[in-house]
Amino acid sequence: MAPTTFEQKLAHLKREAEHYADYLSDEEVEDEVATKAHEEADFCNDYSMAVVVGGLPVVDEAKHGKLLNVVKKIFGQVGAVVDIHMPFGASGKTTGYAFVEYDQEAHANDAVRTINNFALDKRHTMLVNKYADIERFQQTPAEFVASKVDKFTEPKNLQTWLTDPARRDMFMPSMKLLEKKSLRADGVHDFFWSPTDPILAYWAPEGNNVPARVSLVELPSRREVRQKNLFNVSDCKLHWHPNGTFLCVKVTRHSKSKKTLYTNFELFRVHEQLVPVEMLEVKENIVAFAWEPKGTRFATVHGEGQQRLNVSFYDMDGGSKGAKEVTLLYTLADKACSHLYWSPLGNNIVLAGLGEINGQLEFWDANEQQSITVQEHFKCTHVEWDPSGRVVATAVCQPLDNSYYKFTMDNGYTLWTFQGKQLLEEKKDAFYQFLWRPRPRTLLSDDEYNHVVKNLKKFEKRFDQMDRLKERERLAAEKAERNRKENEFQELLEKRLATAAARRAEYVALLGGYDSEDESEYIVQSHTYDDVLEIKEEVMRK
Template identity: 35%
Template sequence: SMAVEGTAADFELNLTEADAPVLDERLDNCVIVQNVPKVSAERLDKLREVLLKVFSFVKVEQLELPQSDEGKTLGFAFVECAERAQAAMLVEKCNGYKLDKKHTFTVTLMSEFNDIVNTAEEWTAPEEKPYEEGDNLQDWLLNENAEDQLVVRHAKMTSIYWNKRESRRVAEERINWTQTYCVWSPKGTYLATLHKQGIALWGGKNWTRILRISHPGVKMINFSPNERYIVTMSDEFPDDAKDPKSIIVWDLKTGAKMRAFPSLQISPNEAGAAWPFYKWSHDDKYFARLTKDAIQIYETPSMGLLDKKAYAIPNIMAFSWSPSDNYISYWVPEEGSRPAKVVIMSVPDMQEMTSKALYSVKDCIMTWQQNGDHMCVKIDRYTKSKKQIFTNFELFHLREKLIPCDQLELKTKIHAFMWEPTGKKFAIIHGESPRIMTSFYELQENGVTLLQEFDKVAGNAIFWSPRGRFCVIAGLQIPGPMSMGGSLAFIDTERECSIMTQTEHSSCSALEWDPSGRYVMSVVSVFRTSIDTGYQVWSFNGRLLQRHMMEGCFEAHWRPRPPTLLSKTDIKKLKANMKEYNSQFEAQDKLSQTKASDELLEQRRKMQRSWEEYRDRVEREYAEMQEQ
């Protein structure tokens, strides 16, 4: 500590406002916990012990339990963490923590708590800029170097970067841009930020606010695939059948409220409980929701129930839209002597296009191939003795007459299945831990063909390049027993399938391909670990290109792109001209490389020169000393 000299009088004279202590400095590492039990002074230590146990996954520097004059605690606590990221983690993990029946914690960052306390009655979005006519919302598509963007949320900052091959450049960066998280729209036009009072959509060259939607307490959002509508969900309203406010469908062009729905009370395990509750058809024409024994299909833009009634399907367990056509697949379990059934039907005429009877079914998972060419049903079945479970796959071919179906049966446990987005291949991770392996199959003329089984490629998630062919098998750090350490296997599925690179990004918990299929991003999130959070960019074949450690990194997502405007003939023509392009890009790269490296080289040269001077001097001095 600093020694203080002089008298109190000196002090008073010298003090100015600027010298006043800054109280806010460490607010970022502090959280306020509400709904803490109120206890008397005797039980204070016990409460402190309990709380420290609950918060034991972070390093608590200080736990403050304010007391009344009588010594009773006031029902809230201040927690100071060692780091900002840990405070964020505390909020993430303990907000909504049920200590007992009566006490469910509300955990807020101190800094945000102050924001809330200081909030004006009327909500104003941060950094409001007027929307300028002509601010093209697709401006980012005009990047002549074919760069893509990504958003990273870290600590209080939301950053949008241009991804260059081996570096990045900030496109926009704002503090407290969102209160919870942010989401790209499906074609990348908008960045949606969530706030206490609603959502805001941002876009254009200057990241102006395009639209504001007021829906207090918004928790979840879901865009329609063509960005015409958005559905928002809040759990702040007790539902009033006449004026529901839980789930609202909005028109994105006008911001108009199109229709509201009550939040059907569904227990988390029940069918249809997973967000999004309302699933969109590929063309934004319909959105549908699973209810008991029925699917409700709504039409746009009228927002009315198709045929004015729910489509009854007794015992329906799950449904899924085709990504390319207005087809719905669904399944119903066995009932008495009636077998279980998988059905594909067309909308709006509700014609059954195909159906398949299945026996001894425990569970089904339906996965559409991205082009809608194929649909896979993974079926967990009981053996005859009902003691064991085996899996088989029914693979429907939508583009062929009568929708034929191939079968594949596997005796081992299945951990993941994923279609190649643009082709006929699929990958399966299977086996009993610790002997987890990965197999690649292809739908060929003569049925399902095993391309390759890699017994040394283990993982828990499959990520295909959006352009097909290349695939990453990742062992992500995820909640649950299947968690792994961050292993990454980059696989080329051409010909016999080969491993291009086997590597790891320690503790990475998420992985995303860029929209061009050239890059892969692996993310270490503060939700899983506090060490070395950030993201890395790899080439599609597993070469590490960029490494960014960012304190308190929550998540990172590539900005999606709309489908290309190029026709097949355009691409054919372009491919024929690749020679020309190749030499053009080669020259361009060389130039920009030279430009970028010139600066670096100049700096190195300077360092080398001054180093050589230094060494010369040292050697001269040494020689002189020897002479003496």
């Protein structure tokens, strides 16, 4: 007898699913049986692509085919229909509902959204629901159970370092021209702001019988703090000291014939009265220049070659008896160096050979004037110091310009200590950039900072004690983990030995009690044989 009601139809389908699951999983290995039965049950009970249609006309068998075609035409406009089942009741007529199966779950969802409450005629309106929804609604408990409300936990504040105490995002509401007029700078070629002061430095090339010039302008007063005229200038590069105390202008000059180029540095002492300027002439080509972030020194890379260059260190206050004059400290000859990277704390510097030098890295101590170590990061393209000055990152990044394919191999980054000891190496495909998170300014006041410096030895003892405690905890955790693994291995070994012994006993029983691996079952006999290999007679004289 065919099922007539919806509940009977649902129970019938469940019995069929269980039957098919048992049938398909027959004669399988135990581990595979559970997996296959679960997969087959999910497959047989997957009604995500089926919808139930109610509100259909009740017709006899003669009109069944016509109604079926009408329903199929309507639902076929949404997506491909796999099957439509319109069951008959005990009276020989349809029950007023049908089951429609699509090839995709998305089509079933679209049918519920678009065809539900669709008027088939004046007396019949189709009600469309997902089969899974009807089954879920039937399992709804009769009594209401309130959901559990989790205790509120304040999330981590990711905007701690904003200047607004209320931690609100900040923006500039408007930007207007200062005093509603521009700063006049005829022929300006390049300009840079001081990192710490409202001072703008710019340079303008020669033109109309006017020499090239470098100007320092204070804002908002627009007062020209200092100006220096330059002659026979081909190019200028401006380098501000990170503290804003000095400005270096690298001037590339040419001879009157414009066939020979030479370099000199114009060094401005910005924080001194009248901003004195010193000139430092260098006969060789300048490849790189870098200020020491916290100090008065700077370093240059110079030379005419491409592979072996010289590195010179200068001090702005290196004169005799502390006189404030530019002094050459020392020069390192024949170094594989093309770029200079000072530590944010000063003293330590990385002499990096990038580009054609293929990533040679020399970690140098400027105070001791000695090399700490020499390392290599092949094809290194970027060097970045950690803001704390403790770690250096070197990276091979893919550029986005025409040299893209030159750096497609060996992408990734390496972390080093400031002494050149490798900490970590990571390979990353399609690696484009490496940046350290900016370090916030100190939260200590000047008095607190001075107190820390004064009592640094006391704090060092406390920190050393904490480090030793953490190290002991780490070693104890490693020992506990090692003991746990040893115990697990020992238990597994004993279990396997017991299993092997039991199987061995069964094997010996099958052989009638003869154990081929038992040495007591064998008799050891030793035989000695003497073989005469050669006999030789010699006659000896008396």
